[in-house]
Amino acid sequence: GENVEQHPSTLSVQEGDSAVIKCTYSDSASNYFPWYKQELGKGPQLIIDIRSNVGEKKDQRIAVTLNKTAKHFSLHITETQPEDSAVYFCAAMGHAGKSTFGDGTTLTVKP
Amino acid sequence: EAGVAQSPRYKIIEKRQSVAFWCNPISGHATLYWYQQILGQGPKLLIQFQNNGVVDDSQLPKDRFSAERLKGVDSTLKIQPAKLEDSAVYLCASSLDPQGLTQMYFGPGTRLLVL
Numbered sequence: 516g517e518n519v520e521q522h523p524s525t526l527s528v529q530e531g532d533s534a535v536i537k538c539t540y541s542d543s544a545s546n547y548f549p550w551y552k553q554e555l556g557k558g559p560q561l562i563i564d565i566r567s568n569v570g571e572k573k574d575q576r577i578a579v580t581l582n583k584t585a586k587h588f589s590l591h592i593t594e595t596q597p598e599d600s601a602v603y604f605c606a607a608m609g610h611a612g613k614s615t616f617g618d619g620t621t622l623t624v625k626p
Numbered sequence: 627e628a629g630v631a632q633s634p635r636y637k638i639i640e641k642r643q644s645v646a647f648w649c650n651p652i653s654g655h656a657t658l659y660w661y662q663q664i665l666g667q668g669p670k671l672l673i674q675f676q677n678n679g680v681v682d683d684s685q686l687p688k689d690r691f692s693a694e695r696l697k698g699v700d701s702t703l704k705i706q707p708a709k710l711e712d713s714a715v716y717l718c719a720s721s722l723d724p725q726g727l728t729q730m731y732f733g734p735g736t737r738l739l740v741l
Contacts, residue, residue, distance in 0.1 A: 519668075549730070556733075556735050558719075558734050559669065561730070604669070611672065612657060612681075613671060614730065615670030618668045
């Protein structure tokens, strides 16, 4: 089955700096790659996603890049703010809509 | 639109007891998922329904876990008997159509503690 590895597990940045989280996946059939933000006591919420026919996607301060050849994708957050502090999960979705999640990155943005 | 609803939000039980969780997906969403999220880990799929049929239950511990989705809407997940290692957050999610790779919407989760 699919295996998703996510790094780093924790990330601390100063407000205004950029943050980058990387994920690798194993199943070349995976074709949809969402990123979720999870705040304490809440369910994961989609923040951005990318499909396999696209190499990069941007939404304001958030961007995702995908390298299908290397089977890795990354989340980039620019101009970080304290409210960006949360746990971020990557996922890879393949056959029949089954998603495999990474183990998460705890992002702390220091004011 | 209303989000995915789950109840209860918290549950504490002793090992070997039984427990049930309820999920009401977003109206019109054909696909419903149950995930288990152990502290410090990503969500792990337990079971996926499309309408009221099971698409994937390969990671559901069927000797103690069961789930149903009657009439293709609400769903219940049951654990009987519970073990200490079942302590986790149980997340329900729904999506409009998985074949179209549409967004999953998660509920707030049920936090289970087994003592």
